[in-house]
Amino acid sequence: MRIRVLGSGAGGGFPQWNCNCANCRAVRAGAPGFLPRTQSSLAVSANGDDWLLLNASPDLREQIAAAPELSPRRDDPVRASPIKAVALTNGDVDHVAGLLNLREAQPFSIYAARRVIDALAANPIFSILQPQLVPHIELPMDAPTPVNGAGVDLGLKLRAFPVPGKIALYLEDKNAPNFGTSVGDTLGLEIIEMATGKSFFYVPGCAQVDAPLAARLRNAALVFFDGTLFEEEEMIKQGLMGKTGSRMGHVNMSGDDGSLAAFAPLGVKRKIYVHINNSNPVLDEHSSAYATVQAAGWEVGEDGMEVSL
Amino acid sequence: MRIRVLGSGAGGGFPQWNCNCANCRAVRAGAPGFLPRTQSSLAVSANGDDWLLLNASPDLREQIAAAPELSPRRDDPVRASPIKAVALTNGDVDHVAGLLNLREAQPFSIYAARRVIDALAANPIFSILQPQLVPHIELPMDAPTPVNGAGVDLGLKLRAFPVPGKIALYLEDKNAPNFGTSVGDTLGLEIIEMATGKSFFYVPGCAQVDAPLAARLRNAALVFFDGTLFEEEEMIKQGLMGKTGSRMGHVNMSGDDGSLAAFAPLGVKRKIYVHINNSNPVLDEHSSAYATVQAAGWEVGEDGMEVSL
Numbered sequence: 313m314r315i316r317v318l319g320s321g322a323g324g325g326f327p328q329w330n331c332n333c334a335n336c337r338a339v340r341a342g343a344p345g346f347l348p349r350t351q352s353s354l355a356v357s358a359n360g361d362d363w364l365l366l367n368a369s370p371d372l373r374e375q376i377a378a379a380p381e382l383s384p385r386r387d388d389p390v391r392a393s394p395i396k397a398v399a400l401t402n403g404d405v406d407h408v409a410g411l412l413n414l415r416e417a418q419p420f421s422i423y424a425a426r427r428v429i430d431a432l433a434a435n436p437i438f439s440i441l442q443p444q445l446v447p448h449i450e451l452p453m454d455a456p457t458p459v460n461g462a463g464v465d466l467g468l469k470l471r472a473f474p475v476p477g478k479i480a481l482y483l484e485d486k487n488a489p490n491f492g493t494s495v496g497d498t499l500g501l502e503i504i505e506m507a508t509g510k511s512f513f514y515v516p517g518c519a520q521v522d523a524p525l526a527a528r529l530r531n532a533a534l535v536f537f538d539g540t541l542f543e544e545e546e547m548i549k550q551g552l553m554g555k556t557g558s559r560m561g562h563v564n565m566s567g568d569d570g571s572l573a574a575f576a577p578l579g580v581k582r583k584i585y586v587h588i589n590n591s592n593p594v595l596d597e598h599s600s601a602y603a604t605v606q607a608a609g610w611e612v613g614e615d616g617m618e619v620s621l
Numbered sequence: 622m623r624i625r626v627l628g629s630g631a632g633g634g635f636p637q638w639n640c641n642c643a644n645c646r647a648v649r650a651g652a653p654g655f656l657p658r659t660q661s662s663l664a665v666s667a668n669g670d671d672w673l674l675l676n677a678s679p680d681l682r683e684q685i686a687a688a689p690e691l692s693p694r695r696d697d698p699v700r701a702s703p704i705k706a707v708a709l710t711n712g713d714v715d716h717v718a719g720l721l722n723l724r725e726a727q728p729f730s731i732y733a734a735r736r737v738i739d740a741l742a743a744n745p746i747f748s749i750l751q752p753q754l755v756p757h758i759e760l761p762m763d764a765p766t767p768v769n770g771a772g773v774d775l776g777l778k779l780r781a782f783p784v785p786g787k788i789a790l791y792l793e794d795k796n797a798p799n800f801g802t803s804v805g806d807t808l809g810l811e812i813i814e815m816a817t818g819k820s821f822f823y824v825p826g827c828a829q830v831d832a833p834l835a836a837r838l839r840n841a842a843l844v845f846f847d848g849t850l851f852e853e854e855e856m857i858k859q860g861l862m863g864k865t866g867s868r869m870g871h872v873n874m875s876g877d878d879g880s881l882a883a884f885a886p887l888g889v890k891r892k893i894y895v896h897i898n899n900s901n902p903v904l905d906e907h908s909s910a911y912a913t914v915q916a917a918g919w920e921v922g923e924d925g926m927e928v929s930l
Contacts, residue, residue, distance in 0.1 A: 329685050330702040330727040332693035340692060370722055374683045376638050383649060384641035390860045393639040405721050405749055412718045413679055417862065418639040435744040440714055440791040482749040551699045553726065
């Protein structure tokens, strides 16, 4: 399996258009140790020719342009794409807006939870993807689903599972418990290569590493995990926004309740943080936070990173 | 007035993600005479500090990153943006999807026709822009409207006027005349600098240069105009799509009914094509089409082009 990190940033990317925090100022100035990052998406292929996207970020056009394997080959028909399917982990803007880049009458399949399919259907702008060309396929919970698109079998299965999280910001109901969040609003995905049985996990949004999630990830070969925040209150401390990580549905890296501690006993062979927010000190390769996650055996995801499994 | 072409391409940009036409193959290969182009947008400023965007393309994050004047200054507050307002000429994906890049609780104003404001309101995803921070202001027809945003007077006025065109693709009603198109679905804009009275025109989508439009543009100092297609049937001839320019709401450049002929007697001082589709032969600087438009006194818009007026 080939995996490419298309975008390793969280919503807004790095730098974020309206952010003037120390990290964003540094990356804009080209300071050493700071890499620009586009928004959250991975691409996966079993055969190197046909690709499944994991989330469709608003930066998708730029991400495709940076990845030669995602453009038509010279001898392809006049309209063609190696992108045959897109799987969505939630309905957040940073994970679904890129679908609008996949217009122009090209067939592919969308895999998502029923809640996310319904959220897309409630927005007429997404009808730019014609239903007869772009089927929306519901991902059942915990049942491996073969991935097909544009008449091609991708040789991959998706096993979707709910993780602690939050409904998309634009769908929040201020009067409902946890803003109206329900099962299916935040998924983790296990991506399984059918020929070999190898698999990896993709969990870009997760509010807590609870016992069921820890059990599922134990001894995994590879996990891409929510790296939004280093600290629960870093957005507030930096004066960026009055929300904690919990309020946004993202577990922090550090601390007793953080992902570093939660993963320590799990024996995961390769651990890569993605969906990294511009406020996170790990975006500075010279920071103590970066040293901490490296010492704990984690990698900080970068755009264009390629992983083979 | 300072004007920056953020994106000179039509919907899909150049290259387009799923297009393997001769132009797209050439620009992907880095062939001489072919420049990549992002999707359709301009930025305008009277004072060089506060900016009005004309349309918000899906490539807006990349476009902002390429234009230092559109990012916060080093001594700005921790959240800030020089972008104070966005004016929309229609509801097409290539002109409105970029609004989703302007989330993150930043105040600015949106100016658009009532029809386009209603189209946005019908899509809950755009509620990510909180109404109390991002007012939607209706552009009246043919009445100069001062541009304000985030409490700043931009020193500009917008005069909106209807031009021949078509409703956004995702809003088409197959059973209605001209797919349900009505007044306000396609605007031209005159942007007026209040301090000097200087003005220019921006008409990125237009199905026909009719007599009222010709009269309005006569002797203008500067016009950015719809450069989608060179020929009415070029999409069909190249096997890209079964639609004529007329069907898409875009006048061709060439021929008796084209924009080259229509502008010839108008005395416009500077004429720049924007919204140029990947199929258009003018994207090859060595083509006879390019030579033709140059000989007629037109410029072919490029990303990053700056114009002062």
